[in-house]
Amino acid sequence: MHEFLIKYIKSHSTTLLSESDIQLINESFIPKKLRKRQYFQQAGEVCKYMAFIVKGAMRQYSVDDKGAEHMVRLSIEGWWAGDRESFTMLTPTIYNIDAWEESEVLIITKADMNQLRSIPAMSEMASQLDNNHAFALQKRVHSSISDPVEKRYADLAKTYPQLLERFPQHLIASYLGVTKETLSRVRHNLIKK
Amino acid sequence: MHEFLIKYIKSHSTTLLSESDIQLINESFIPKKLRKRQYFQQAGEVCKYMAFIVKGAMRQYSVDDKGAEHMVRLSIEGWWAGDRESFTMLTPTIYNIDAWEESEVLIITKADMNQLRSIPAMSEMASQLDNNHAFALQKRVHSSISDPVEKRYADLAKTYPQLLERFPQHLIASYLGVTKETLSRVRHNLIKK
DNA sequence: TTAATTCGTTGACAAATGTCAACGTTCTTT
């Protein structure tokens, strides 16, 4: 189960991992299975763990006054789940995170994560991840103020085609900030062209 | 001119700065004056410098096919300017950055920034900044998919009242992702309540 | 000082999106 993570770390760093490094990593990341719809984190809690998804699909979302859900993130295997702000600042999160599909994850606490910073490949990977995360958020902000829904959907389909295969359209619609009806019509228009 | 930066670094870190640290910082950050509307960075270039704004106001924006500008960021003194992705990845930026008001900035190259990582307070500040930046982007993504314009504007007015005083409304509108006419009407409705 | 821009507002209308209801299909669960 940890092999996927080790492979992932190697591919996101340039320095080598010693046997003892791998040992330490294996001990720090605890395997956990999540049933369909099982919460990994609920709004109001402090996010105690980051999860590396080995298998499955998860979503991060808020719920507003009217009970409507807003997807801020959709993730599948090879990606991470957890609210960064809550995790690093130890403040209560406003997001729920749950498993959309039955999932297998490797979870780690903040303390253990800090321990692992002593491993060069780990800290390298972490900062690379932080960068990529920030770049992706920046692009999403930019497209949200610049592009019509049609383009936002097309870009998503091109950049992350896996997400369209794994999540139903009403979650994709929420992720894009529109209703499922609007996305349905936008898709209809796109096909015509 | 550097005093403001030093004060800023101190307030964003817990470790002390030695005299030689301050010396090194002063040498790494080069003062630069920008006239009104002068470019700090143009789309297509690689962002060679990060700028700490000592005085003035700057904006970061893209320009689409139709010539419309989209403000991804509005910053004033005590904030930073520069496209993080271009700066760290050495890729061409898609954003223009220019001075909205006459400004004084302190600029630093990536190489010099890396040098400064040896100063604990500096690296501490940098990671704190990265975090705050990511948290702010996350919030903006969330509000863009969850909140109506009215609430987005009210939140902005509450969180960053300075921005409303320093930038004209059509730039604020662009920052929120709506036209100036829409913002004008939204404000009108807000006042009635 | 005068002339030219920029800025914010407003009205009329078009376009995009949301809301609500209905429907058939597919997928789950029993």
Add this chain to the structure above:
DNA sequence: AAAGAACGTTGACATTTGTCAACGAATTAA
């Protein structure tokens, strides 16, 4: 196998937002 739920689509209509034009006030430049 049957029943229920989830999903995606469509229509009718309301609401929001965009577009274009015009206007006056404030700001800037000549």
